[in-house]
Amino acid sequence: MIQSCFPGVDVNRLEKHIFRMFDKDGSGSIDFKEFMVILFIMTNGSAEDNLKQIFRIFDMDRDGRISREEMYRICRDLSYMISYVENPKGYHPDTLGNMAFMEMDTNHDGFVTMEEFVTACMKHKSVSTMLTLKVIDLFMPNDD
Numbered sequence: 001m002i003q004s005c006f007p008g009v010d011v012n013r014l015e016k017h018i019f020r021m022f023d024k025d026g027s028g029s030i031d032f033k034e035f036m037v038i039l040f041i042m043t044n045g046s047a048e049d050n051l052k053q054i055f056r057i058f059d060m061d062r063d064g065r066i067s068r069e070e071m072y073r074i075c076r077d078l079s080y081m082i083s084y085v086e087n088p089k090g091y092h093p094d095t096l097g098n099m100a101f102m103e104m105d106t107n108h109d110g111f112v113t114m115e116e117f118v119t120a121c122m123k124h125k126s127v128s129t130m131l132t133l134k135v136i137d138l139f140m141p142n143d144d
Contacts, residue, residue: 018138021056051118054135058117065111066104072097078134086130100127 022030022038038053045053058066058074075097087096103125104112112120120128 018057020060020062021053024056026062047122048118050136051121051132052114054132055114055117057135058112059114065113066101066117067111068098068101071101071112075100075131078131081134081137082130096127096131100125100131103128 019030022034024034024037055066056062058070060070060073061067072094075093079093079096082093082096084090091099100120101112104116104120106116106119117128121132
C-alpha cells in the first residue's frame with residue numbers, strides 16, 4: 001500500500017517504522033485488534049492521541065524515549081519526503097534530526113520522552129512539526 005502511494009520510492013525503511021506503530025505488543029505481527037485500534041485513533045483521536053501513536057514510530061527500541069540516533073534514523077528515512085520549501089537551506093537529515101532533538105529534549109537529558117515529543121509538536125516547534133507532518137503524510141498522501 002505504501003509503495004502505491006509513493007511510486008518510485010524505496011519505502012522498505014518506512015514500512016518498518018509504520019509496522020512498529022501498529023504492532024503494539026511487539027510480537028512481530030499485527031493482529032486485527034491492533035490494526036483497528038490504531039486506525040480508530042488515527043482517524044478519530046485527538047491531536048494528542050495521534051501524536052502518542054506517532055511517537056512509537058520514532059521510538060525504535062520501544063524503551064519509551066527517543067535517542068538522538070533514533071531521531072537521525074527517522075530523519076534519514078523521511079528525507080526523500082522533505083521538500084525544498086520545508087528545508088530551503090538543504091540541511092542534511094542528521095542536521096534536521098539534531099534540530100528536532102534540540103526542540104524536543106527540553107530537560108536536556110539526551111532523550112525525548114513521549115511528553116516532550118507531544119508538547120513540542122503541540123507547540124508547533126518548526127522541525128518537530130514538519131517531521132510529524134511527514135509521518136502523517138504516510139497515512140494520508142497528497143493526491144497531486
